[in-house]
Amino acid sequence: MSESYDAAAVALSDGMLRRESGRLLIEEVPVDVLVERFPAPLFVVSESALRRRVRRIRAAFERVWRHGEVLVLPAVKANPVLALQRVLAQEGCGADLVGAGELEVAVRAGVHPGRISLNGTAKDRATIERAVALGVRVTVDDVREIELAVMAARALGKQADLRVRLRPHFETDARMDSFGMPINDIYGTYKSGLPYDDLAEAGRALTAPELRVSGVMMHMGRYTTDLSVIGGYSRRFGELTAEVSELWGGWTPRTIDVGGGFAPPVDGFGRANPDFVAPDPPSIERHAEVVCENLGKGLASGGLDLEGCVLEVEPGRALFGPCGIHVATLLNVKRQTRPFPFTWYETDTTQLFLSEIPDEAARPPVIPVHLPETGDRAEVRVVGRSCMSDVLARTATLPAMRPGDLLAFCFTGAYNDANASNLNLLPRPATVLVNGTHAHLVRRAETIDDLLARDTLPDHLRHPATGAAR
Ligand SMILES: Cc1ncc(COP(=O)(O)O)c(C=O)c1O
Known part of the structure; x- marks a missing residue:
């Protein structure tokens, strides 16, 4: 030192x-x-650093997202300590979470249920039921979960609010900053999200009267700080959203969630690797510009009406780190x-x-x-x-x-x-x-x-x- x-x-x-x-x-x-x-x-x-940081992240996206509100859904997994979740709930945040334990901490922290996303693969029936009962949004990872949500909604006599996790594919030969694996391989085989092949079937299932389908999400992960790759994925996500809208007969998302994966200011990630070439991590403001500009271009390909559409972001490492x-x-x-x-x-x-x-x-x-x-x-x-x-x-x-x-x-x-x-x-x-x-x-x-x-x-x-x- x-x-x-x-x-x-x-x-x-x-x-x-x-x-x-x-x-x-x-x-x-x-x-x-x-x-x-x-x-x-x-x-x-x-506590004040956490409050400052979440306000800065929100402001960075608000500056460049012109269609509607920006909602920050901190990734609970990054630090699920109850008091921290309470601080973020007081800041008006939602929560991105996986599983019954993280759902419980968000509820106890006082996060508004309508601002929570229950994410994750292979969700179990009991957790989906609990989410629907609370009014928490279920982020659909597989067609099977749509059926579980319909059953829960019927049993509870209320509508279930769903979002759909997409798997945009952007052709790139870029490699992960830290470990050097090709990003296309990692992301293409990463299990989360509805496979492209299932989108038409999902669209049919989602017309059930027990369901309200409010939005789409993707999460690219922290594979790179290269903004051209992040921009490429954001654009592809916008295009895919437009394709889904067409496939589903003109359905329009009310929320679009770009996930997390933003680099923290001191990006320790990957740096102990002797081969790592450490680029300076882009600021959250630069990140927000690139994401929103490219997302916007992709969405424009479908001429969607985005008036009032909420942009959601799910920072984990960049928020708590x-x-x-x-x-x-x-x-x-x-x-x-x-x-x-x-x-x-x-x-x-x-x-x-x-x-x-x-x-x-x-x-x-x-x-x-x-x-x-x-x-x-x-x-x-x-x-x-x-x-x-x-x-x-x-x-x-x-x-x-x-x-x-x-x-x-x-x-x-x-x-x-x-x-x-x-x-x-x-x-x-x-x-x-x-x-x-x-x-x-x-x-x-x-x-x-x-x-x-x-x-x-x-x-x-x-x-x-x-x-x-x-
Ligand atoms: C769906 C989702 N959102 C957000 C995050 C947070 O990612 P990060 O900590 O890289 O910002 C993750 C992390 O795995 C995730 O899976």
């Missing part, structure tokens, strides 16, 4: 982080004080001189809690919570405490640190906690929400008892001392 690297990470936080005499603060709270109250490892999310940090304690400094000199900074966290590092080859900036004004810096490897190789930062240039010192992994608010797992029975960290000078525990840390709570011993194994088989 050079000083400029540290300063850049702080500067890129858009006011969420700052230093006072070398001490790192998130909003108005010194991070070391936070950890005295809520021990590390710890996720910390800034920049608003959170993960704090870890240095437990031990280990050095070797042979076969070559090497230093490990061994921490109390793990890649199991920072899963974007192994899963997405992410490389979040790692900075000391106390930055000494002077002193040498050295190249070290920052590692986690699980039995895996657990490399958190392959080569970090950090000041000399001692056990007990703290490190912050910046911009780790998306997917890390949501994907955290328990190898070595390591209990998952707490999440704290910071608001000005206040800090609130919004998700407690797991305990070892939590981890063992699901296990039971059958009768014949009750006694540890007797080994006899029955």
Whole structure:
């Protein structure tokens, strides 16, 4: 970590982080004080950063979508902590979600049901019924789900509101930024959405009087930051929507949802990959321009009446990522001189809690919570405490640190906690929400008892001392 690297990470936080005499603060709270109250490892999310970020995303699309309102449906999966979902509900957001658990958190957060999209493949009957009962929109992934929605609507004596997930195909030889696979292969085989072949049958099924079909959606995913590819898919999505309208006898969408996949300002994604050529991620404003301009061109091919049509966007990583940090304690400094000199900074966290590092080859900036004004810096490897190789930062240039010192992994608010797992029975960290000078525990840390709570011993194994088989 050079000083400029540290300063850049702080500067890129858009006011969420700052230093006072070398001490790192998130909003108005010194991070070391936070950890005295809520021990590390710890996720910390800034409430004002989250509010600022969602407003900025909405404004970016409002500036360029001329037909109607813009509705942000944050991807619940990226950070399903109830308090964060409540903040976003207060901001007027909907929710993009998958499964009964995420539906429950959105409902408890107070998200308006009509603004929720129940997405995902192979939805089960009970979850569709719950969605229809609540007035939640079901985003149809397969013809089979249309029948389930009709049955639920009949049983409940009410109409079900459906949207249709499309699978636009845009011919490109572009490759995924992070892992280099051809985007066409990944997207063409990605399971979600109604296959083109099923659109006519879906159109017939969707005329059932129990159903109201309000819109279309697609999600391209975070395969690239190349705006020409994002534009190509957006245009193709517009054209496909126009084709569907024609195929379904002039049906017109009232909502068009372009999904998520927008790059966060500090796109850690893919950067740990040695072959990765890191393009600067486009801003959300640029993203919005390219998406809407191209979507508009595609839609224009069908002459649809879009007056009042709502544009929906489903940011996950680009919304939650920049608003959170993960704090870890240095437990031990280990050095070797042979076969070559090497230093490990061994921490109390793990890649199991920072899963974007192994899963997405992410490389979040790692900075000391106390930055000494002077002193040498050295190249070290920052590692986690699980039995895996657990490399958190392959080569970090950090000041000399001692056990007990703290490190912050910046911009780790998306997917890390949501994907955290328990190898070595390591209990998952707490999440704290910071608001000005206040800090609130919004998700407690797991305990070892939590981890063992699901296990039971059958009768014949009750006694540890007797080994006899029955
Ligand atoms: C349907 C849908 N919408 C939105 C998202 C959020 O994507 P991202 O976090 O890349 O913005 C996802 C992520 O998988 C998704 O499947």
